[in-house]
Amino acid sequence: MAATARSLLDRLIQHAVGPKRTSPAATSASTIIRHLDSGDLRKAIATLSSSASPFPDNVYASLLHLCSSRRSLVDVRRVESHLVAFSPSSSPSIFLLNRTIVTYARCGSPADARELFDEMPTRDGGTWNAMISAYALSDCPNEAVSLFSRMNSAGIRPKDVTLASVLGCCADLLASFLARQIHCLILKYGYLPNVILDTSVVDVYGKCLEMNDARKMFDLILHPNEISWNVIVRRYLEAGSAGEAMLMFFQMIREGVKPLSFTVSNTLKACSKVLALKEGNQIHAYLLKTGFEGDNVVGCSLMDVYAKCGVVDDARQLFDQLPCKDVVSWTSMISGYVACGRVDEAEKIFEEMPERNVISWNALLAGYIRFFCWDKASDFFCRMWRETGKLDLVSLGLQLNACAGISDLDRGKQIHGFAYRHNWESDKFFRNQLVDMYAKCGNLRNAEISFSIMADQRDTVSWNSLISGYIRYGRSEETLVALSEMQRETIPNEFTFTTILAACANIFMLDVGKQIHAFMVRNGFQLNAIVRGALVDMYSKCRLIEYAIKIFEEESTRDLILWNTIILGCAYNGRGEQSLDLFEEMKKEVAADNVTFIGVLLACVSQGYVDLGRRYFDSMSNEYGIIPRIEHYECMIELLGKYxxxxxxxxxxxxxxFEPTIPMWIRIFDCCREHGNIRLGERAAKFINESNPLTPVQFEIIPRAGHHMPCSSG
Incomplete structure (x- = not known):
């Protein structure tokens, strides 16, 4: 009864007042909201443009939000025009204008954002923050830092988000000094502890490779979140501290923080760098427990660990289990097979790929280059261009490597011309490859021209390529001049000194070699096995074998090259007995190769151990599985003939x-003359004369009495 009376009263009141009227602006606003809810930006903007009345702030804010997500710059301009033109007061809402500034940046136009910022009659702290954030979003770090400086000078207090943006810009600019000043401002304003700002400080120090400061700051974070952990792991990885990156990851797990997929991926990359298979297995087990195994990014990184650690079959098993194989996972599998030398299987994977990109092509091309398949590399490069019409600087650099490997100067020049036509020639990486290609192909003039054009781009790699070219073609004096000039521009590395020491060995410049040795010791250079091998070789060839032996004995762990160098050095210096003793000692540490046996046979020649030399020669194939080369046959001819x-x-x-070479026949001829083997000597003379009929030789035995008899006729 009461409800009936209330309904009757409502109808009487409605009849007395008349029907409710809705304003046109309200109708348009509801229409715009309806279009925005359905995602129809075009109709929403059309409705906005057809109205000459202002709208509530929430309508403009919603329009800006959708414009931002659609990256529609033209529509942002229309919203701004309407907002400014039909503002109910003398000036639009500062809040909305600030939102418009950020929206312009997200739509890729920091210039529009700055124009609006400059035209605003009044600004608040949010306006400055919005413009700085806009520059940071638009990858304009210099402008962001400059505007922040103006803001700070004007006494306007920045928000914590603004400080985080500016720290990110400092990281982009690698401006560690400025980052420290901003860090001080953060402390001054009392914004710490704040996990966002704390993490930003860690990030900027890490990007500037100041990892001690980054770690100190990270340790001060009371409750680091998953982003904080991701930052410290990634920065350790980028700084070359793969071991620390792994330690931080496992500490994160112990503290119960679930990692982001990127954190897991970065840690697995660290495992790949240091071939940490055990840690990779532990992370794999963790992934199986926590449900990461379906993540393609993580799966590819785990595949890379297994492949680089030599268990490529496990990598293939992971690949086959991936629920969705994308071009990245296919390419990772190609790289895995390449890393293990299984190029044939990499080819099969490549041919099975449903989709390829330039990186996929480059992965297999790099495999051909790495394992000296020069012809395949050249053919594959041509196929890549023919089928895709796409190349990048990596492709061109790899092809230059192939040209250098087979001394194909003409093809190298074509690649150079292609890069020039596509404005890629100025890239430092490509120019270094050019210098290397021309140097290895013997065109040192072009190598020097390319090197000179680089000017301030030159680095240690550039100088090393040129110096290697000088060494390869016997221009040792120019090598030493280049070293002197190099030190005015950059710091030589171990490879540089190894190359220079080879030059000193070739031209017997003992004094210079000693100076380089002293320079390396004084400046703390790492005397690794390669450098020690070069020093041993230089001192051996310069007849200072005692120095060579001393350097050899200083190293506790020796590789095959170092052993071979000292064995050959002793043999060349008449210490055959010591060479053979070293060989017996070497067998306890490393397996001999064909170079080792050259040194052993030369030692037998030096000492006159004919029977022993014959036994060593036979043991090459019988015990060591080494097929003798021409050099070994030459040593045996020398050993048998000399004695x-x-x-x-x-x-x-x-x-x-095989048929003996002419140098072999000449040595046989000389031995037969000395020891009186007429039949073999005449046979040797026959082959020598056939190869060089203009200056024939005539076999005659050298008389034991010592008087001279003519042995050749012109």
Whole structure:
């Protein structure tokens, strides 16, 4: 009864007042909201433009939000025009104008944002913050820092978000000094502890490679979140501290923080860098427990760990289990097979790919280059261009490597011309590759021109390429001049000194070699096995074998190259007995190769150990599985011929798997003259004369009495 009376009263009141009227602006506003809710930005903007009345702030804010998500710069301009033109007061809402500034930046136009900022009659702290954020979003760090400086000078207090943006800009600019000043401002304003700002400080110090400060700041964070942990892991990785990156990841797990997929991926990259298979297995087990195994980014990184650690079959198993194989995962599998030397399987994967990008092509191309498949690399490069019409600087650089490998100067010049036509020639990486290609192909003039054009781009790699070219083609004096000039521009590294020491060995410049050795010791350079090998080689060839032996004995862990160098050095310096002793000692640490046996056979020649030399020669194939090369056959001819084992020499030549070379016949000829083997000597003379009929030789035995007899006729 009461409800009926209330309904009757409502109808009487409605009849007396008349129907409720809705204003046109309210109708338009509701229409705009309806279009925005359905995602129809075009109709919403059309409704806005057809109205000459202002709208509530929430309508403009919603319009700006959708413009931002659609990256529609033209529509942002229309919203701003309407907002400014039909503002109910003398000036629009500062809040909305601040939102418009940020929206312009998100739509890729910091210039529009700055124009609006400059035209605003009144600004508040939010306006400055919005403009600085706009510059940061638009990758304009210099402008953001400059505007922040103006803001600070004007006494306007920045928000914590603004300080985080400016710190990010300092990181982009690697401006550690400015970052420290902003860090002081953060402390002054009392914004700490604040996990966002704390993490930003860690990030900027990490990007500036000041990892001690980054770690100190990280340790001050009371409750680091997953983003904080991701930052410290990533910065350690980028700073080359893969071990620390892994330690931080495992500490994060112990503290119960679930990592982001990017954190896991970065940690796995750290495992790949240091070949940490055990840690990779532990992370894999963690992923299986926590449900990360379906993440493609993580899966690709884990595949990379297994592949680089030599367990590529496990990597393939992971690849086959991926629920969605994208071009990144396919490419990772190609790189894995390449890293393990299984190029044939990398080719199969490449051919099975449903989609390829330039990186995929480059991955297989790099495999051909790495394993010296020069012809395949050239053919594959041509196919890449023919099928895709796309190349990048990595592709061109790899092809230049192939040209250098087979001394294909003409193809190298074509690549140079292609890069010039596409305005890629100025890239430092490409120019370094050019210098290297021209130097290895023997065109040192072009190498020097390319090197000179680089001017202030030159780095250690550039100088090393030129110096290597000088060494390769016997221009040792110019090598030493280049080293002197290099030190005015950049710091030499171990490779530089190894190359220079080789030059000193070639031209017997002992004094210069000693100076380089002293320079390295004084300046704390790492004397690794390669450098020690170069020093041993230089001192050996300069007849200072005692120094060579001393350097060799200083190193507790020795690789095959260092062993070979000292064995050869002792043999060349008449210390064959010591060479053979070293060989016996070497067998306890590393396996011999063909170079080792050259040194061993030369030692036998030096000492006259014919029987022992024959046993070593036979053991090469019987015990070590090493196929003798021409150098080994030359050593045996020298050993048998020098000591008069003519019957054995003749038998050895009969059993050669190839026809003796002319240098071999000349040595045989000389030995037969000295030791009186007429039949073999005349045979040697026949082959020598056939190869050089203009200056024939005539076999005659050298008389034992010592008087001279003519042995050749013109």
């Amino acid at each position: 008069g084992w003519m019957v054995e020499l003749e038998d050895f030549i009969q059993r050669l798997p």
